[in-house]
Amino acid sequence: MGIEKHRNILDYTLLSLLRRKFKNIGIILVFTFVIFIVGSILFLSYSFKREAYLILKGSPEIVVHRMMAGRHELTLLSYMKDIIEIPGVSKVEPRYWGYYYDSMTKANYTILSMGETVMKTSRLLKGRLPEINEKNSAAIGKGVARARFIDIGNVFSLQSADGSQMVFNIVGIFETDSELMTADLIVLSESDFKRLVKMPEGMATDLAIYVYNETEALTVARKIRERFPDSRPILRDEIIRTYDAVFGWRSGLVLTLFIGALAAFIILAWDKATGLSAEEKQEIGILKAIGWETSDILEMKFWEGLVISLTSFLPGIILAYLHVFFFGASLFAPALKGWSVIYPEYRLAPFINFYQVATLMAITVIPYIASTIIPSWKASITEPDIVMRG
Amino acid sequence: MRRSSIFFLLTALKILIIIALFVHSRIELSNRMTLWKDLEGIVSTLKLTDMALFTDARYARHPTQADLFSAFQDYPGSIEHFPTGTIVPPPEFDSVETVIKIK
Structure with missing residues (x-):
């Protein structure tokens, strides 16, 4: 009998909602759209944050820049000798990297060279990486290959700092799955990189520092800063935190x-x-x-709020998931892509943060039900004839 | 069929879809474990620090390596020329303690 009574009230509520179907369908559509947009933003930013965290764990523990007149300056390799002596430092390696603006395609590439080739091949690399002193060979990202219409075995040229053209054989192309990190990369050998940008001897773009114990990274960074006041150490934690902030920025x-x-x-x-x-x-x-009874009317209004909010919330969340993880957040793509020529193509990993979904539910469904019940409670405690007369 | 039964059925169907999406998410994530390991390998070999999401400017391509004082280069807090500014925030100035007093 108890349950039957509640079902009867629900039946009556649904009938009552259907009597004003255009108004209610309107509310449901707007409500669903709001949940869809907010849900999509939450899924998108959380997924990027998690992905950045998982991938950037491989970054150097500390990167040391040299600053001059407030700008990033080439770092002296002589710093390495002093840094390796700091207790806790296990390895110091120079990084050679920079940018190359390709006026033909109007694209900006990231050029870098690698030191000792630890990983010559990878599942994410078709072909191989150039050797440390191999001349005129390059591995490129898929975005560069697309912009230049080139494939493995083809050649392409870059203008070096002295104005001459340097020709490179493509020995490797990074696979699509890695585009989030490699889309615009051109990986060269160290000697080719130095020749291309005319880098002076004894210099590197910056230094990568590795420590034995990760918890000591901050202390090591502080010591580097004390020893070289013109240096700027960047911790891996800061790198990950930056991405947290970048994707937490939901505006514009x-x-x-x-x-x-x-x-x-x-x-x-x-x-x-x-x-x-x-x-x-x-x-x-x-x-x-x-x-x-007054309680029956309140129950009816509770059902009314619940029916509308659940009918909107659940499809809103489902659509948000499909939009972000099946259709690559196509609605937000123009905002995400920027004005660049090279866009990475990637499929986002479907990370779901239940806390965020529960919060979204709490800030939309509960206030909606409350806003339905409260005015009805006021009406239902008034005498029927007064209410009917208005 | 009673209206309440239709409502419960539809709600159950939606909950089932959500459960299916959750299962999809778990399967996808476990399939990607090897991909992330491989990507981490590439990141560590090439000593990469940033994602190649925005290639429109240096500070957007490598936000973690950009100058300390600005995300948008020209002057602190300036309006970004690129739509990337809708995603990349300006730097926080919480640590700045300069106070300008007007007498």
């Missing part, structure tokens, strides 16, 4: 997209919270007059 275009829907939703919720329509008041009066 994405927010602008969402703000219209949010405003519409707030107006709707406000409209419901501030009072019932004459029709709804009349309905409550009639129900009271035919013997419904």
Whole structure:
């Protein structure tokens, strides 16, 4: 009997909602859209954060830049001798990297050379990486290959700092799965890199420092800073934190997209919270007059809020998941891509943060149900004839 | 069929879809374990520090290696010329303690 009574009230609620179907369908559509947009932003940013964390774990523990006049300057290799003597430092390696603006394709490439080749091949690399002193060979990212229409075995040229053209054989291309990290890379041998950018002897772009115990990285960084006041150590933790901040930044275009829907939703919720329509008041009066208790009316209104919010929330979350992880967040793609020529193609890993989903549910479903119940409670404690007369 | 039964059925169906998406997420993530290991290998071999998400400018390509004082180079807090600025935030100035007093 108990459950049957609740089902009867739910049946009546659904009938009542269907009587005002256009208004309710409107609310459901806006509500679903709001959940879809917010859900998509949450899924997208969380997935990027997690992915950045998992991948950038492989970055050097400390990167040391040399600063001059507030700008990043080439680092002296002589620093390495002093840094390796700092207790806790296991290895110091120079990094050679920079940018190359390709005026033909108007793309900006990241050029880098590798020191000792530890990994010659990888599942994510078609072909191989150039050897340390191999001349005129390069491995490139998929984005560069697309921009230049080149493949393994082809040649391409870059203009060196002295104006001459340097020709490179493509010995490797990074696979699509790695584009998030490698799309715009051109990996050269150390000697070719130095020749291309005319790097002076005894210099490197910056230094990569490895420590025995990761917890000592901060102390090591402090010691490097003390010994070389013109240096700027960047910890791996800071690198990961930067990406946390980058993807936590939810504003601009994405927010602008969402703000219209949010405003519409707030107006709707406000409209419901501030009072019932004459029709709804009349309905409550009639129900009271035919013997419904105040608690029954509140239950009916609770069901009404729950039906609308669940009918909106669940599809909103499902659509957000499909949008981000099956369709690559195509709605936000223009904001994400920027103005560059080289776009990495990637499929986001479907990380779900249940805490965020639960919070989203708590800040949308519960206030909506509350905004449905409170004005009805006011009407249902008033005498039926007064309510019916308005 | 009663309206409440239809409502419960539809809600159950949606919950089932969500459970299916959750299972999809778990399977996808476990399939990607090797991919992340390989990517970490590439990152560590090439000593990479940044994702190749935005290649429109130096500070967008390598946000972790950019100058300390600005994300957007020209002057601190300047408006970004690229849409990337909608994603990459300006730096935090919490540590700046300069106070300008107007008398």
